[in-house]
Amino acid sequence: MSQLQPTVGDVEIVPLSVAAASGPSRRRLPGWLSLLLANPKSRVGLGLVGFMVIVALISPLISVSHPTDFNLLAARQAPSWHHLFGTTDQGSDIFSQVVLGARRSLILGAASALLATVLATVLGILAAYSGGIIDEVVNFLTNVFLVIPTIPLLIVISSYLKARGMTTMILVLGLTLWSFEARILRGQALSLKNRDFVQAAKVAGESTWRIVFGELMPNMISRIAAAFVLVFYVALLVDAGLEFLGLGDNTHVSWGMTLYWAQTNSAVLQGEWWPFFFPGLALVLTVVGLVFLLAGIDEVSNPRLRNLRRSK
Amino acid sequence: MHAADDVTFVLRPGTITALVGESGSGKSTVARLLARLYQPTAGQVLFDGVDVAGARRRRDLLRYRSQVQMIFQDPFGSLNPVKTIRHHLARPLRIHGRVERGGVEARVQELLETVGLVPAEKYAAKFPHELSGGQRQRVAIARALAVEPAVLVADEPTSMLDVSIRVGILNLMLDLKERERLAFLYVTHDLASARYVADTVLVMYAGQIVEQGAAEQVLQRPLHPYTQLLLASVPDPAVTERAPITARKGLAAAAVDPPPGCRFVERCPLRIPVCSERTPELVEASPGQSARCHVTAPSPARREDLHVEHVQ
Amino acid sequence: MISVVGEPEPVTRPARETLLELRGLSVAYGDVRAVDNIDLTISAGEILGLAGESGCGKTTVANAVMQILRPPAHIAGGSILFRGEDLTALSAEGLRKHRWRNVSMVFQSAMSALNPVMRVGNQFVDMMRAHERIDKRRALARTGELLEIVGIDPRRIRAYPHELSGGMRQRVIIAMALALRPELVIMDEPTTALDVVVQREILQQVSDLQAELGFAVLFITHDLSLLFEFAERIAIMYAGEIVEEAPGGRLHRNARHPYTLGLMRSFPPLTGPIVRMTGIPGSPPDLAAPPAGCRFHPRCPHCAAGDTELFALQTAVRPTLEEIAPGHQVACHLVERDG
Numbered sequence: 001m002s003q004l005q006p007t008v009g010d011v012e013i014v015p016l017s018v019a020a021a022s023g024p025s026r027r028r029l030p031g032w033l034s035l036l037l038a039n040p041k042s043r044v045g046l047g048l049v050g051f052m053v054i055v056a057l058i059s060p061l062i063s064v065s066h067p068t069d070f071n072l073l074a075a076r077q078a079p080s081w082h083h084l085f086g087t088t089d090q091g092s093d094i095f096s097q098v099v100l101g102a103r104r105s106l107i108l109g110a111a112s113a114l115l116a117t118v119l120a121t122v123l124g125i126l127a128a129y130s131g132g133i134i135d136e137v138v139n140f141l142t143n144v145f146l147v148i149p150t151i152p153l154l155i156v157i158s159s160y161l162k163a164r165g166m167t168t169m170i171l172v173l174g175l176t177l178w179s180f181e182a183r184i185l186r187g188q189a190l191s192l193k194n195r196d197f198v199q200a201a202k203v204a205g206e207s208t209w210r211i212v213f214g215e216l217m218p219n220m221i222s223r224i225a226a227a228f229v230l231v232f233y234v235a236l237l238v239d240a241g242l243e244f245l246g247l248g249d250n251t252h253v254s255w256g257m258t259l260y261w262a263q264t265n266s267a268v269l270q271g272e273w274w275p276f277f278f279p280g281l282a283l284v285l286t287v288v289g290l291v292f293l294l295a296g297i298d299e300v301s302n303p304r305l306r307n308l309r310r311s312k
Numbered sequence: 313m314h315a316a317d318d319v320t321f322v323l324r325p326g327t328i329t330a331l332v333g334e335s336g337s338g339k340s341t342v343a344r345l346l347a348r349l350y351q352p353t354a355g356q357v358l359f360d361g362v363d364v365a366g367a368r369r370r371r372d373l374l375r376y377r378s379q380v381q382m383i384f385q386d387p388f389g390s391l392n393p394v395k396t397i398r399h400h401l402a403r404p405l406r407i408h409g410r411v412e413r414g415g416v417e418a419r420v421q422e423l424l425e426t427v428g429l430v431p432a433e434k435y436a437a438k439f440p441h442e443l444s445g446g447q448r449q450r451v452a453i454a455r456a457l458a459v460e461p462a463v464l465v466a467d468e469p470t471s472m473l474d475v476s477i478r479v480g481i482l483n484l485m486l487d488l489k490e491r492e493r494l495a496f497l498y499v500t501h502d503l504a505s506a507r508y509v510a511d512t513v514l515v516m517y518a519g520q521i522v523e524q525g526a527a528e529q530v531l532q533r534p535l536h537p538y539t540q541l542l543l544a545s546v547p548d549p550a551v552t553e554r555a556p557i558t559a560r561k562g563l564a565a566a567a568v569d570p571p572p573g574c575r576f577v578e579r580c581p582l583r584i585p586v587c588s589e590r591t592p593e594l595v596e597a598s599p600g601q602s603a604r605c606h607v608t609a610p611s612p613a614r615r616e617d618l619h620v621e622h623v624q
Numbered sequence: 625m626i627s628v629v630g631e632p633e634p635v636t637r638p639a640r641e642t643l644l645e646l647r648g649l650s651v652a653y654g655d656v657r658a659v660d661n662i663d664l665t666i667s668a669g670e671i672l673g674l675a676g677e678s679g680c681g682k683t684t685v686a687n688a689v690m691q692i693l694r695p696p697a698h699i700a701g702g703s704i705l706f707r708g709e710d711l712t713a714l715s716a717e718g719l720r721k722h723r724w725r726n727v728s729m730v731f732q733s734a735m736s737a738l739n740p741v742m743r744v745g746n747q748f749v750d751m752m753r754a755h756e757r758i759d760k761r762r763a764l765a766r767t768g769e770l771l772e773i774v775g776i777d778p779r780r781i782r783a784y785p786h787e788l789s790g791g792m793r794q795r796v797i798i799a800m801a802l803a804l805r806p807e808l809v810i811m812d813e814p815t816t817a818l819d820v821v822v823q824r825e826i827l828q829q830v831s832d833l834q835a836e837l838g839f840a841v842l843f844i845t846h847d848l849s850l851l852f853e854f855a856e857r858i859a860i861m862y863a864g865e866i867v868e869e870a871p872g873g874r875l876h877r878n879a880r881h882p883y884t885l886g887l888m889r890s891f892p893p894l895t896g897p898i899v900r901m902t903g904i905p906g907s908p909p910d911l912a913a914p915p916a917g918c919r920f921h922p923r924c925p926h927c928a929a930g931d932t933e934l935f936a937l938q939t940a941v942r943p944t945l946e947e948i949a950p951g952h953q954v955a956c957h958l959v960e961r962d963g
Contacts, residue, residue, distance in 0.1 A: 196390035203347050204404040204455065205377045207370075218394040334819035444907040474677040475846055475890045479903030482892075501819065508892035508901070531894070545824040547849045548894045 035300055042296020048289025052282070056102040079274055086274035094258065098278050101254040105286070108166055108173070108239055108254075113232040115174025116181060121217065121224055123178070124185030129193050129212050138182070145179030151238060158247040165249055169242075173235045181227040188223055192216055222301035226294055233290040240283055255279040317519040318355075323463055323495040328485065330498045330506035330527065332542070333516035342516070343467040343499045347382035348373065359463075378408045381456035385468040387448035391440035397424070397451050398436040404458040423454040427484060446477035453484065457492070464488070467499045482509050503546050507531045515539045518575040521594065525601030535603035538576050574606065582607045643668045643807055643840050644689065644727075648702035651684050651693065656912045657700065658684045660864040663945070668807060671834065671841040673855030673872070675848045675887070677908055681864040682844045686810045689842070690729050691719050706808075725755055728801035730794075732813040737797055738785040744771075744796055745781035748803060755804055770799040775829060791822035798830065802837070810842045815850075827854055848884075849891050852876050857951070860884045863909050863919040866945065870952035880954045882924045918943050918957060926958050934961065 036042040055062075079086040085094035127138035157172055192198065193216065201215050217224075242248055243256025244263065262275030319342055323329055333339045344350050346357065348367075357365040364376050384390035391400055401420045405411050411419045424432035427450040440448055449469055456464055466485065470478040486509055488494050500506055506513055506527065513530040515523040515538065523536040534540045573588040574580070580587065586606050596602040597609035644666040651659040659681040666672050676682045687693050689704055691711055704711040706726055714722060731737045739747055748767035752758055758766075768778035774795040785793055794814060801809050811830070815823035831854065834841055843855055851858050852872055859869040860881065868881040879885050886904035906923040909915055917939040921927040927938045937943075937957045945953040946960055954960075 196384040196386055197392040199349055200382070200384060200390045200452070200455070201392070201403075202349065203377060203382045204459075205374050205407040206403065215392050215395075219392070221394075334821065446907060474908070475848070476677060476886060476904035477907065479890050479892075479901045480905075483900070483903075503820075504892040504894045507894060508898060541821055543894065545820040546894055547824075547847070547853050 036293075036296055039296045039300050041292050041299060045289045045291070045293030045296055048285055049293060052102055052106060052286050052289065055099050056106050059099040059103050062099055085278040086272070094275060094278055097253050097258045098255065098282050101258060101279065102282060102286075104166065104252055104254040105236060105239065105256075105283070108169055109232045109236040111170045112173035112177065112235040112239075113228050115170060116178040116231045116235075117224060117228045119174070119178040120181035120185055120227060121220075124182040125189040125212050125216055125220070127182075128186045128189035129208065129216065138186070142179045142182050142186075145176065146183065148176070150176050151241065154238060154242055155245065155247060158242055166252070169239060169249065173238060177231050177234060177238075181231060184227060185220060185223065188220055189216055192219055222297055226297045226301075229290050229294045229297065233287045233294075236283065236287060236290075255283050319516075319519075319521055321514055321521065321524065323497055325462065325495050326489060326493040327511045328489055328496040328498050328509050329512045329514065330500060330510035331514045331516060332500055332503055332506050334501060334542075336518075337516040338519040339499045339516045340467055341519075343382065343465045343497065346380060346463070346465050346497060348376060348380070349382075374408065378459045379461050380463040380465065381459060381461040382465040382467065383449070383452050383456050383469045386472050387445050387452055388440075388472070390452050391448055393440055395439075396436065397438050397440070397443075400451060400455050401436070401458055404455060408459045410459060419458070423458055424451075426457060427451070427454045428480075429454070444477075445473050446480060449473060449481055450484070453481075453488075457488070461494070463495045463497070465497045465499070468501070469498075470505065471500070471502070478505070485509055503531060503542060504548070515542070520575060520604060522576065522605070523601075523603040524594070529598075529601045533601075535597055535601060535608045536576075536605050537580050537582050537608070539603075541579070574604070640667045640670075642666075643707065644842075645705040646685070646689075646702065647705065649685070649688060649704060650699070650701040651681070651688050651697060652700040654696045657914075658697070658864055658911060659688065660914075661702065662861075662864075662866050664859060664866065664869075666808065666840050666842060669834075669838045669840050670857065671831070671843060671855045673851035673858040674842060674844045674861060675846065675851055675858060676861035677846055679908055679911070680861045681911075682861050683812055685861075686729065686812050686842065686844055689808075689810060690723060690727060692723075692729075721755070724751070724806065725804045726806055727808045727810060728804065728806040729810040729812065730797050730801045730814045732816055738793060740785050742784070743781070744783050744785065744788070748781075748800060751800060752803060766803070767799075770803055771796070773802075773833065774799045790818055791826065794818060794822075794826060795829070798826070798833075802833070802839070805837070806839060808840045808842065810844070812844045813846070814843075816845070816847075823850075848887050860887070863914055864911055865919060865955065867920065867955045868953065869945070870949075874949070874952055878949075878952070880948065880952075880959045881920075881956050882926055882958070883920050886923075886925075915939075917941055918955075934958065 036046060085098060087093055123138050123142075127135040153176060154172060158169075161168055161172075198211060198215060201211050206215065239248070239254075240256035240259065243254060244259045246260055246264070248254065248256050248260065256279075258275060258279040262272075317338075319338075321329065321331075331339045331342060341350065345352050352365050355365065356363045359376065359379060364372070367373050367376055391397075398417075398420055401423050402416050405416050405419055420436055421432035424430070424435050429435040429447060429450055435443070435447070435451075440451070443451065453464075453469075469485075470481050473481065482505055485496060485498065489496060496509075498506065498510060510527040513523075513525065513527045514521050515530065515536065517536075517538045523530055523534065523539045530539065531543065534543055572591060574583075574592050577583050577587045582605075584607060590606070592604045592606045592609075593611050594602045594604045595609045595611045603609035642665055644664075646662060646664040648661050648663060649659060650657055650661050662685070664672075664674075664685070674682050674685065684693075684697065687697070688699060689711070691704075691714070693699065699712055706722065711719070711722060738744070742750075745764055745767050748770070749760055749763040752763045752766070753760075764781065767781055771778050771780060776792055776795055776799070780788065780792070785796075788796065794817075798809075798814070814830075815826055818826065827850070830841070833839075843851065845851060848858075848860075852875075855872050857869065858872050858875050859866050860875075860883065861867070862883050868875070868879065868884045870878070875884065879888060883904070886902075889901055890903045892898070892901060904923050909919060909922070915922050917937070918924070918927075919942075921938045924938070927935065929935050934957060941957070943955040943957050943960065945955045947953050948959060
């Protein structure tokens with residue numbers, strides 16, 4: 001996960017809300033959204049992710065059949081007008097599986113990202129601001145979670161867990177993926193906390209709690225948003241990977257499960273590419289969308305990158 | 313580590329006391345000690361005769377902060393970039409309950425007018441990056457005034473500002489001194505500005521006050537060789553002929569674990585043997601002016617010695 | 625203490641030949657003109673002071689002369705002639721030779737100009753070997769000499785930058801700027817980060833060295849009072865333009881531009897009577913949308929609607945530099961009218 005490191009300690013941030021407030025556009029879009037839409041990278045990202053979200057929302061309407069309905073007569077059919085993405089070896093409609101799977105995959109990714117981000121934000125900023133023993137403890141915890149290899153840990157946990165429901169997966173992913181974000185946010189908070197506006201707030205008599213969440217955190221919103229997106233796609237990938245290995249919740253439909261069944265039933269050996277291709281494509285498009293969104297957030301909130309772009 | 317050592321001075325209402333010295337002299341440490349950003353390791357801070365150095369409870373600290381406020385050097389760092397000017401002024405009002413609920417907005421405008429930012433309602437809605445350096449420093453002053461303090465600590469408030477703006481801030485300090493009967497501690501390295509605003513001057517070197525007295529007296533007839541050196545170094549176009557500087561090259565004595573004797577001895581052109589043996593005391597050598605120098609301000613006992621030597 | 629004013633140069637070169645000439649130079653950041661059509665001449669062996677507030681374009685001028693403008697900054701017009709050769713037309717290789725050999729620069733922040741993980745001596749050696757064929761032993765020996773002339777113990781050659789004090793680091797930077805014997809040294813706020821005592825020592829040293837070695841100095845600062853002691857000629861910049869230029873002594877006694885006068889009134893005196901000062905009201909303009917006419921008119925005490933004719937000029941026509949006495953140029957409608 002080396003790509004997660006380079007932003008540590010980078011404080012040249014322009015808070016999105018401020019940059020937007022000073023912008024000339026007075027449209028009815030919220031400031032941060034118009035700012036993201038103005039950047040080509042995040043525009044692509046928002047488009048892709050937005051598309052997936054819409055698909056997930058309307059999936060019950062556009063799915064052709066119940067995704068686990070089986071119809072052996074229609075098994076192993078290549079994509080056609082009737083079955084856009086083809087069918088599985090059981091004859092289930094892959095299109096329905098992919099669109100309904102979008103719902104589960106997105107909720108799972110977003111929920112674990114939310115959990116990890118909240119943990120990382122609270123622990124990271126609090127540790128940086130208070131220093132001393134709190135910082136030591138948080139730092140120790142962060143380091144422990146950083147050195148534990150996430151995927152093997154998840155494999156071990158999932159294989160021991162009886163109930164592999166969605167909530168369990170969210171908890172497991174959220175609780176293991178917070179550490180690198182906490183490290184990034186702590187670094188940023190450390191450099192912010194020595195800025196005079198924090199000292200000034202202290203002199204004005206603000207409480208620690210208010211300084212952390214009222215003064216420091218609003219300055220880190222763009223980085224927190226970036227962290228959220230980052231965990232989002234890592235969680236998506238890890239989840240799909242676990243499911244592909246058969247460690248998922250096999251009572252539900254998801255992209256990973258479709259891939260798992262395709263592999264178990266040796267679809268490729270039979271020359272069937274579609275059970276792999278379509279869920280894989282959905283996964284790739286979502287992750288690419290999130291990566292673009294992340295790059296866009298970075299660019300929008302880092303004036304140096306913005307200038308680089310302009311000068312080109 | 314003793315960044316400031318045995319520093320004793322008095323601030324009186326309606327006066328400006330300048331604390332001058334080079335970087336590393338400990339003058340900023342003194343400022344931050346007064347603002348209670350650091351805790352003194354020994355000694356007392358008497359406010360209206362009550363020792364407040366030990367106040368740790370939030371209620372006691374708040375009471376202290378409502379009397380002693382601080383203005384920071386860097387107006388670009390001392391305001392929170394994501395908060396409006398209104399927020400910066402309203403927070404101290406709310407924390408210290410200085411006005412009733414409905415009166416906050418009116419008081420914010422009044423404060424902005426006090427520091428010369430009119431029309432106030434226009435400035436209140438702005439973000440810090442929309443203001444110039446001088447305007448931001450005025451906001452910082454207004455914030456400090458919000459709690460109606462008795463003491464204002466100004467840590468190099470003009471050194472980051474453009475030359476043509478500085479005078480405006482200095483004049484504002486003079487006005488506030490007259491109008492609000494504030495006691496200012498003006499920390500600076502700029503002797504000319506100290507002369508312009510201050511009633512009393514304290515000269516700090518390596519963590520100690522080496523000379524203090526009425527501003528005009530200290531700056532026109534300096535006793536301590538360090539003050540003399542400083543004055544000789546300041547570019548002053550009014551002086552056409554300038555004697556070359558006579559100081560020896562040498563490093564300022566470390567404030568950490570200082571050796572016995574005068575801390576300026578290595579650089580002093582006037583030094584005599586006793587200077588490296590005994591630390592000079594702050595001695596009142598002429599009415600209202602004291603210095604820490606065996607040669608130009610010998611202690612009564614020391615004067616006896618010199619006299620004896622002379623007779624022999 | 626500084627006696628270079630008007631003195632002839634050492635015999636190596638005929639005195640007062642033009643070394644650097646900026647002709648109608650404009651530098652833009654995107655569409656914003658940070659430097660707008662300025663003319664400036666530096667003769668061999670002279671100290672020219674360039675003063676102005678932050679954002680007035682003085683550092684941009686220095687970067688343009690060094691040809692180290694970084695995008696989006698670019699030269700938007702005019703030429704930079706060094707001994708008659710236009711630097712804006714030089715190839716990358718020509719520029720590499722030009723930099724440091726002809727013109728070197730002392731930056732404000734010595735800490736960022738030195739490589740923190742390299743011994744001082746090696747940094748000199750690298751720099752020298754980038755410009756000429758010299759073996760390491762000789763380069764080190766010359767480094768020792770250079771450090772000695774700026775008053776640093778040559779044994780410090782093995783020190784790392786963090787082992788030196790701020791003043792010593794700045795001396796090292798000056799020694800490095802002098803290493804290839806350039807004819808022009810640009811100093812951009814070289815002493816701003818230093819304490820007054822160290823500042824004075826360094827300035828004294830620079831002027832001694834300058835008298836001895838005969839290089840020219842373009843000294844950039846916000847501190848006009850420093851230039852009155854140090855510079856032979858002073859140019860005042862405001863909002864991307866030069867508004868006044870005169871020999872130092874003359875400017876001190878006879879400054880005419882309201883901005884120059886305002887600047888001079890912004891420094892409280894250290895001696896003499898203390899009078900209430902005014903500074904300059906307002907703040908410098910946004911260069912993305914500079915005021916029409918004279919760029920200083922919104923802050924100018926002499927710009928009032930009462931004097932209709934003058935007011936019309938001040939708010940609509942850009943004043944140009946006019947010579948009002950030998951070597952003294954002012955860009956001001958009021959001065960032009962009243963002489």
